[in-house]
Amino acid sequence: MRAKPARDENELIRTAAGGDRAAFDELLRLKRERVVRTAYQITGELDDALDVAQAVFIKVWQGIGRFDLERKFDTWLYRITVNAGIDLLRSRGPKGVLQPLPDDPSDLVSATTRGAEETLDLGRLQQAFTRLAGGLAPQQRAVFVLKEIEGQPTAEVARILGIAESTVRNHLLQARRILRAGIERDYPELVPGANDRTSENGSDDVADGTEEKS
């Protein structure tokens, strides 16, 4: 017997918009991982990320009936997620430049990769990011997460955050500079030889000038 093919995402969105709970549940299953991961990278804690994700999907359920089906669903979903994450960050108030290391560095699970010796310790990299990203302004952090970690195009990041693309580029420039300095200073084992090479280049911003050309 043939397995029933998964419903097309647009069809799911349309059906869920009509109040179909099963379609919404399927949409939730489809999107939950990215929502939680994005919220986690913005908030730095899994419990907070799950709370944010819960609020996000409740908002989606409440608002999907009014969602303009001509628009891109993911833009809306990311916008709700990022805004909820930023709100949570701001509600915490200033915690200083550096956050303490998370109690449980294995909040997220690293995907299995080949070659154990050669494989980067993603748990350690996560610790570094969570700590160093505490030094970023909430919107800078959101831009970095969407652009660098989630791989969203600059124009899409601008749409999600409701800001100009030039502002996205500016936030990204600042965030990269702060994170680069932090990882080279505090986590040299993750970037062996980076200091030498950077000083050889004589530039603090090797990649920034190439970003929009690429």
Added chain:
Amino acid sequence: MVTAGVGEPAATTGPTPPPHAVDPAEREQILRHVSGCRACRDRLVELDPGALFALLSLRQPPAAALDDLSRRVSAEIDAERRPVARVRFAAVASLAASVLLAVALGVYFKRAPVNEPDPFRADLESYLERLDRDSPVPGVELISSPGEAQVVDFKIGDTQVVMIFDEALNL
């Protein structure tokens, strides 16, 4: 090597992506390779150490946490639906009760209008108050029968009333 985000993915909608763009699946493939390849990683670090953080997209929330999230969302939606149903039922019930009460009162007042004067009743009360067999009132005629019977004959409005008082009378 594209330094910006280790391969900017192609947009799924909107303007045509630039020629270098990779789709999300290709991006993930590249990142998995970089994660496990020391040479590529060193090259990436050489260009931009911060670009290493793109590898964090390979990390996933635990499956149990995601299932728990689904349960929490479902429970909250269900919980939000129930009070709405209860409120709706209560609203309908109270509306029905109000209508029923209004109809009942309407029927009652229509059948027994309290403000409408009843001339017969008013006249009767007035006469009965003033009735005194020892001092006949105008319009009331007392007729003494040979026996013990007494007849009171009076008129209220257009109605003629005859009252017979006789202990021996057996109807």
